[in-house]
Amino acid sequence: MTATEPEAAYPISQAGRAAERSRLRRVRGGLGTFIRRSPLSAFWGCIAAAIIVMAIAAPALVPYEPLKSDFRAMTKPPSERHYFGTDQIGRDVLSRVIYGSRASLTVALGAVLFGTTLGALWGLASGYFGGRFDITSQRVIEFLQSFPDLILAMAIAMALGTGFGTVIVAIAITRIPFGGRVIRAVVLSLKEMSFVEAARGLGASHLRIMARHILPQCVAPYLILATTHLGVAIIIEAALGFLGVGIPPPTPTWGNMLADSLNAGLVPPWWLVLFPGLAITITVLAFNLLGDGIRDILDPRLRGVVTTQR
Amino acid sequence: MYSYIIRRLVFGALTVVGVSIIVFMVLRILPGDPLVAIFGPEGFTKLSEAERARYMAELGLSDPLVMQYLAWVGDIARGNFGRSFFRAESVGEMILRRGPLTAEIAILSVILSWLVGIPVAIVSALRPNSLGDNVSRFLSILFLAIPGFWLGMLIVLAALFLFGYRAPLTGPSLLTDPWGNLQVVIGPAVVLGLGQAAYIARMARSSLLEVIREDYVRTARAKGLSRRPVITFHALPNALLPVVTLSGVLLGFVLAGSIPVERAFGTPGLGYAMFTAVSERDVFVMQNLVFLYSVVFVLLNILVDLTIAWLDPRIRYR
Numbered sequence: 001m002t003a004t005e006p007e008a009a010y011p012i013s014q015a016g017r018a019a020e021r022s023r024l025r026r027v028r029g030g031l032g033t034f035i036r037r038s039p040l041s042a043f044w045g046c047i048a049a050a051i052i053v054m055a056i057a058a059p060a061l062v063p064y065e066p067l068k069s070d071f072r073a074m075t076k077p078p079s080e081r082h083y084f085g086t087d088q089i090g091r092d093v094l095s096r097v098i099y100g101s102r103a104s105l106t107v108a109l110g111a112v113l114f115g116t117t118l119g120a121l122w123g124l125a126s127g128y129f130g131g132r133f134d135i136t137s138q139r140v141i142e143f144l145q146s147f148p149d150l151i152l153a154m155a156i157a158m159a160l161g162t163g164f165g166t167v168i169v170a171i172a173i174t175r176i177p178f179g180g181r182v183i184r185a186v187v188l189s190l191k192e193m194s195f196v197e198a199a200r201g202l203g204a205s206h207l208r209i210m211a212r213h214i215l216p217q218c219v220a221p222y223l224i225l226a227t228t229h230l231g232v233a234i235i236i237e238a239a240l241g242f243l244g245v246g247i248p249p250p251t252p253t254w255g256n257m258l259a260d261s262l263n264a265g266l267v268p269p270w271w272l273v274l275f276p277g278l279a280i281t282i283t284v285l286a287f288n289l290l291g292d293g294i295r296d297i298l299d300p301r302l303r304g305v306v307t308t309q310r
Numbered sequence: 311m312y313s314y315i316i317r318r319l320v321f322g323a324l325t326v327v328g329v330s331i332i333v334f335m336v337l338r339i340l341p342g343d344p345l346v347a348i349f350g351p352e353g354f355t356k357l358s359e360a361e362r363a364r365y366m367a368e369l370g371l372s373d374p375l376v377m378q379y380l381a382w383v384g385d386i387a388r389g390n391f392g393r394s395f396f397r398a399e400s401v402g403e404m405i406l407r408r409g410p411l412t413a414e415i416a417i418l419s420v421i422l423s424w425l426v427g428i429p430v431a432i433v434s435a436l437r438p439n440s441l442g443d444n445v446s447r448f449l450s451i452l453f454l455a456i457p458g459f460w461l462g463m464l465i466v467l468a469a470l471f472l473f474g475y476r477a478p479l480t481g482p483s484l485l486t487d488p489w490g491n492l493q494v495v496i497g498p499a500v501v502l503g504l505g506q507a508a509y510i511a512r513m514a515r516s517s518l519l520e521v522i523r524e525d526y527v528r529t530a531r532a533k534g535l536s537r538r539p540v541i542t543f544h545a546l547p548n549a550l551l552p553v554v555t556l557s558g559v560l561l562g563f564v565l566a567g568s569i570p571v572e573r574a575f576g577t578p579g580l581g582y583a584m585f586t587a588v589s590e591r592d593v594f595v596m597q598n599l600v601f602l603y604s605v606v607f608v609l610l611n612i613l614v615d616l617t618i619a620w621l622d623p624r625i626r627y628r
Contacts, residue, residue, distance in 0.1 A: 139324075139328065140328075142325060142328070143325060143328035143329055143331075143332055144332070146325050146328070146329045146604050146607060146608050146611075147329070147332070147562075147600070147603075147604045147607070148562035148563065148565045148566030148603065148604070148607055149562070149566060150566035150567070150569065150570075151565070151566045151569070151584075151600055151603055151604070152336075152600075154569070154584075154588055154600075155333070155336050155337055155596065155600045156336055158337075158588055158591065158593075158596060159336050159337050159593075231454075231455065235455075235457050238457055238460075239457065239459065239569075239570045242459055242570050242573070242574075243569065243570055243573065243585055243588055243589070244585075244588065244589045245588055258459070258460060258463065261463075262463075262573075267467070267470060268463065268467065270467055270471075273460070273463045273464065273467060274464070276460075277456075277457065277460035277461075277463070277464070280455075280457055280460065281452075281455050281456050281457070281460070282455075284454075284455035284457075285451065285452060285455035288451060288454060288455055289451060292451075
């Protein structure tokens with residue numbers, strides 16, 4: 001996740017070479033502005049990128065197999081052989097934390113890709129068409145928002161049975177109303193603008209107006225929302241794992257590791273608690289600060305809109 | 311005002327109905343046989359066809375879905391929350407026994423969040439981009455990222471290692487043993503309170519910064535009032551309106567957050583009961599608790615909306 005993405009996400013048309021070059025300059029310039037305007041966010045963006053690389057390259061990075069038990073080293077505190085110590089059946093905590101990033105990021109990415117996007121498209125349609133469709137959509141979204149998000153995710157995950165796909169679906173559904181609300185608000189204000197009216201006057205179809213004129217304007221709020229939701233999704237995933245309705249146990253996830261630590265005896269050994277939680281915190285912090293930075297650059301006016309919606 | 315209250319209540323009732331339908335859909339209709347959920351996949355295959363039919367009939371699961379839904383709503387309306395498969399105590403009794411503890415945690419955490427969040431926001435907003443502002447902003451972003459249950463586990467561990475202290479495992483009532491009660495409640499309340507305080511500080515800061523720029527604040531300054539009374543008596547009340555709304559939204563954060571946080575602390579509240587219901591795959595208890603939580607959430611938000619309307623005439627007369 002580098003800072004170039006917001007720019008790259010604009011749909012690229014069959015523009016001429018000059019346009020292409022100016023876009024390239026904009027991307028590079030955008031990256032420069034990003035670093036200059038908010039060095040902190042750029043720094044945390046790098047951390048987020050590093051975490052993503054860590055997740056992809058996990059098999060090459062881990063010192064031990066994350067699932068292999070070493071019965072000669074059970075519940076050992078951090079040492080030179082095991083930097084983060086070992087758990088109660090002798091699995092290396094460092095390796096498990098590294099592998100845990102895979103589960104967290106996959107789930108978060110999946111949930112945002114399905115949930116936030118679906119919500120955003122729904123909000124786009126409901127804001128654009130208005131009328132009865134809009135009113136019904138608003139009611140449904142309100143019903144969905146009447147559930148505290150973790151509780152809804154728990155209920156769905158429990159009903160569907162545990163698994164990778166279930167967790168993604170469960171978290172995605174909790175993200176839909178937020179995407180819907182934010183994008184609908186943006187679309188409502190865009191709809192009245194003269195460029196939309198002009199397009200309509202030229203006889204453009206609804207689909208064309210939505211896709212070519214309104215959608216590009218929604219990219220910035222969507223990106224900001226999506227980065228924030230990545231963080232929220234990671235925390236929900238960890239909580240689900242912690243409560244035992246996440247991805248089922250042998251798979252190392254940060255939430256599962258924290259839940260496991262409570263089974264390690266009367267008092268959980270500190271290294272089993274500290275490191276997975278630290279991993280969650282750093283990852284979420286990185287995505288949140290990256291999102292803040294993207295927001296400041298792309299659209300400072302959105303400050304209030306998105307943050308209050310979590 | 312009255313028409314506003316009535317409108318809000320009607321919408322609230324509608325929302326509760328919608329919520330009940332969603333709960334029913336999620337926990338009864340979604341793929342997955344309730345018997346599988348109860349007996350586990352292995353236990354389920356061991357049941358004979360006749361046994362399955364008998365259990366289904368006993369649980370009322372072979373009726374048409376609409377009838378099942380009406381039966382469930384009727385039970386709830388009569389105050390019958392059913393019972394767990396695994397316990398003698400009825401769910402209604404359990405809610406009465408465990409509910410107060412969670413309610414205490416929630417109330418205490420909201421109070422704490424205001425006590426921490428608002429002063430931090432004021433300090434931040436008075437000198438934007440100063441060192442204090444930057445530190446408090448970073449801290450609030452940090453606390454948005456820390457999962458509450460992990461902070462809870464760390465606090466439990468730290469208390470144990472540093473002071474050899476462990477909170478009592480039973481939850482004595484506030485009335486009979488206030489000290490023991492406080493020891494159980496304070497940990498989760500602090501964790502959840504700090505989590506909310508982070509949101510509140512962020513919101514209050516930006517809202518205060520906006521209000522400070524308004525004309526009436528400048529007028530108050532221009533007529534010679536000093537900074538402090540202008541902030542506390544003129545700017546703050548208006549700046550706090552969106553914070554009240556946010557606090558209502560955050561109640562969902564508290565209700566949901568109390569589940570993993572109570573597990574982390576081992577607090578015997580309703581959140582822990584929810585965790586037990588989930589780990590035992592107790593569909594019916596879960597269904598009723600999820601419904602209860604969301605109804606509480608809806609009702610509290612109506613209360614918040616009415617408070618806002620009471621505080622802010624602009625909304626009342628719209």
